[in-house]
Amino acid sequence: MSVQSVERALDVLEALAEHGGEAGLSEIAARTGLPYGTIHRLLQTLLARGYVRQESDRRYALGGGLVRLGGIAESMVGVWAQPYLARMVELSGETANLAVLEGDFIVYVAQAPSPRRLRMFAEVGRRVLPHSTAVGKVLLSGRPASQAVAVFERTGMPRRTPNTITELTAMLAELEQVRSRGYAMDLGEEELGVHCLAVPVWDGGRVVAAMSVSGPAERIDGLDRDELAEGLRKIALDFGNELRPTADGS
């Protein structure tokens, strides 16, 4: 038996997140189905504690108090991911990464390096735009197309290499392909000569992170993609189950 008020407060916070971090009370009501008075009371509580903030136009936004909790949680997720990333290195021979979407950016949260002397390295904590990375495409494919479009409109899709997808229509088609196939590829889109394959980490019906392996194009191309993706997906599923024991990867 759960605590209804806490569930509702989380619903409100998630509604704000679904709106890119800020929304009006009526937008929250539309999304959560809760009465105005109830939402208002919950918001006042979160506001007093700094977890929500009210802007000058009376709209509400996620507040600074979440930054600290989110940062600690991120560190812990990175630690928990290590054994699974290690399994991915063992499976593929290449460097494995865990990434999350923070606002409009991909952030690398954890990594297990390949034992090979020629290996990929992405600085943990580094943030990149999502359009030119495999993990970025996985994460955005887990969001409604309208949210992905909003991200691309804010960030643009700057060309990183001749292979970078820079057209919105082509990108949306690519995301649709990622959805149906269950994995994304980066074929020298972020960096020439580097290929990458990423799979989603599911948590409660939502894609909360992405895991990937990356290395020199020839080596990645020398692997069977579908087979590799299947192996990575299984590991990612195990990881998602550890994050939330009842997580359903549907």
Next chain:
Amino acid sequence: MSVQSVERALDVLEALAEHGGEAGLSEIAARTGLPYGTIHRLLQTLLARGYVRQESDRRYALGGGLVRLGGIAESMVGVWAQPYLARMVELSGETANLAVLEGDFIVYVAQAPSPRRLRMFAEVGRRVLPHSTAVGKVLLSGRPASQAVAVFERTGMPRRTPNTITELTAMLAELEQVRSRGYAMDLGEEELGVHCLAVPVWDGGRVVAAMSVSGPAERIDGLDRDELAEGLRKIALDFGNELRPTADGS
């Protein structure tokens, strides 16, 4: 009138944060004063939603669900900070930064560059160890000494330049000085020739972020430190008040 259950759920989350992200039920009870049954019920609710996770030894930890909310909140805090950072640039002539503590690392969340051609640049999103940065010292000085010691024991204090403080005793004395003086300096400890002055951002009696200005040693040294610190503190106080309208900088 606030919602008691939501307040308590936040108390539980903050108790976990105070314990480095994970704790047993009895530790949470000691810190919050809540009865075991109440805590357990709140934890089950947060657990079901992925905001808390239970480990194999039955201890609880902050969960992955906070990463997403924290990331969005961080982006927004960065946006809100911009006008204040711009004021700091205007005041000092140097590049201004906003940083937070995420686990054991300092993360640069926002920046306003100096208009000068010779200027400091720290990539937003970049993470560094706290011991050799002014913002790091500010943030750790806002924590109990035991927490700072725990961080240094985990990360070590690797020498970055000949000026880096690498001894625990010296560092704790330095943090004490930061507390009494109200600001921290980085005198070429992270990078030779670069000096930095940082002040705390208070939010509800807690140091939640740090703001700093940095530039070439000679230029920073050419400013009156106490005067500069006083000016930066005022701006940081304004920013803290925007984060939480009733924030008290005591």
Next chain:
DNA sequence: CCCACTGTTCCGCGATGTGGAAAACGACTT
């Protein structure tokens, strides 16, 4: 000034959350 939409406040009521006690669990010792 009026209107439409949004946000805020109030209060009677009953559903929800409380918290003490009992039961269960897990690690350790004998």
Next chain:
DNA sequence: AAGTCGTTTTCCACATCGCGGAACAGTGGG
């Protein structure tokens, strides 16, 4: 295998708290 101890989990009678509809207030546009 049994006992001990500290911790966690479960239960349930009860009272408080959170609910939600209605009224009020605010805001921007015509």
